Amino acid sequence: MRYLTAGESHGPQLTTVIEGIPSGLQLTTEEINLELARRQKGYGRGRRMQIERDQATILSGIRLGYTLGSPITLAIENRDYQHWTKIMGAAPLDAEEEVKRQITRPRPGHADLNGAIKFGHRDMRNVLERSSARETTARVAAGAVAKRILAELGIKVAGHVVEIGGVKAEHTAYESLEQLQRVTEESPVRCMDNEAEKKMIQSIDDAKENGDSIGGIVEVVAEGMPIGVGSYVHYDLKLDAILASAIMSINAFKGVEVGIGFEAARKPGSLVHDEILWSEDEGYTRRTNNAGGFEGGMTTGMPIVVRGVMKPIPTLYKPLQSVDIESKEPFKASIERSDSCAVPSASVVAEAVIAWELAKAVVEQFGPDQIQAIKKHVEQHREKSRLF
Numbered sequence: 001m002r003y004l005t006a007g008e009s010h011g012p013q014l015t016t017v018i019e020g021i022p023s024g025l026q027l028t029t030e031e032i033n034l035e036l037a038r039r040q041k042g043y044g045r046g047r048r049m050q051i052e053r054d055q056a057t058i059l060s061g062i063r064l065g066y067t068l069g070s071p072i073t074l075a076i077e078n079r080d081y082q083h084w085t086k087i088m089g090a091a092p093l094d095a096e097e098e099v100k101r102q103i104t105r106p107r108p109g110h111a112d113l114n115g116a117i118k119f120g121h122r123d124m125r126n127v128l129e130r131s132s133a134r135e136t137t138a139r140v141a142a143g144a145v146a147k148r149i150l151a152e153l154g155i156k157v158a159g160h161v162v163e164i165g166g167v168k169a170e171h172t173a174y175e176s177l178e179q180l181q182r183v184t185e186e187s188p189v190r191c192m193d194n195e196a197e198k199k200m201i202q203s204i205d206d207a208k209e210n211g212d213s214i215g216g217i218v219e220v221v222a223e224g225m226p227i228g229v230g231s232y233v234h235y236d237l238k239l240d241a242i243l244a245s246a247i248m249s250i251n252a253f254k255g256v257e258v259g260i261g262f263e264a265a266r267k268p269g270s271l272v273h274d275e276i277l278w279s280e281d282e283g284y285t286r287r288t289n290n291a292g293g294f295e296g297g298m299t300t301g302m303p304i305v306v307r308g309v310m311k312p313i314p315t316l317y318k319p320l321q322s323v324d325i326e327s328k329e330p331f332k333a334s335i336e337r338s339d340s341c342a343v344p345s346a347s348v349v350a351e352a353v354i355a356w357e358l359a360k361a362v363v364e365q366f367g368p369d370q371i372q373a374i375k376k377h378v379e380q381h382r383e384k385s386r387l388f
Contacts, residue, residue, distance in 0.1 A: 005138035008129035023069035042344030109314025143352020165203035165214035211317035216343035238297025255309035259292025283386030
């Protein structure tokens, strides 16, 4: 399984081409659009989300509601493109107009300067359009497809926010992932803790008033993964490492933890490692889940717990200093339309990238080309693991 995304933030559309999805998987645009709508929610989002109403159009790979096994193409229109047709169109501008519209002032915290140097662009709009977090729309669409695979196999994925702007959620316990999803869907900051939610909203308001932005921490939990998915044999097959890479690939994410993560450095081994239990009904389980569902790069059968750290959005309404690449003179960075906080939305993106990697790992380990055959092999593996 793999996918590619294409498109610029203010271009005509975003496109996702997905390859390797097994045949016979029931899939509709409604399921994809539900995930796209979830990504657009969240307290602290900017005006762009008032313009866009992200909807996917299926162009290939699905017929009569079922996947064919051939590549799936999804297109998502950028409604804001109507205001950018001249600047973002494929047709060339005259030389004077092109120079006039060039962006030569890189913004701190963005890809502007590094990308311009890499590709030799004197107009940094060529960089900022593609490096924009708008691209995560296409990745959430791919994640929606992955979630359908996981659902067929009894695997659930949910995400929530555990910290924004230094405000930590203290009450994050939940009875089931369904409850976690239900509660956080109703929260404007996707948080389980009502008291923390109020403080998070206030922090976002304060940041907006001050022309600033704030970041936070999101957590993704997956339940139902079979034991032994991933590998200890090669470094690039370790599934926890793959998930860490997926989280770090999200725009503005700067850190990742699995299980108790960095807290393991502060505790003795007797309080870190998860004791092994067995029962006839459940098979092998663990007394605790400090490892976050992984040992040796493979799943343990316990819930997978991954957290990611998102830095504050780098576009500020009280801009930082930078240097014009043409004149080399200092200036205050330009302002593109921006969010004061995108952490709630980022939790949905984190769900999507984790779901994709889990689905990919399961299909590769158990997968012929048909979803029903994969389902049968996973069920057989679960029973074998229980009696091992």
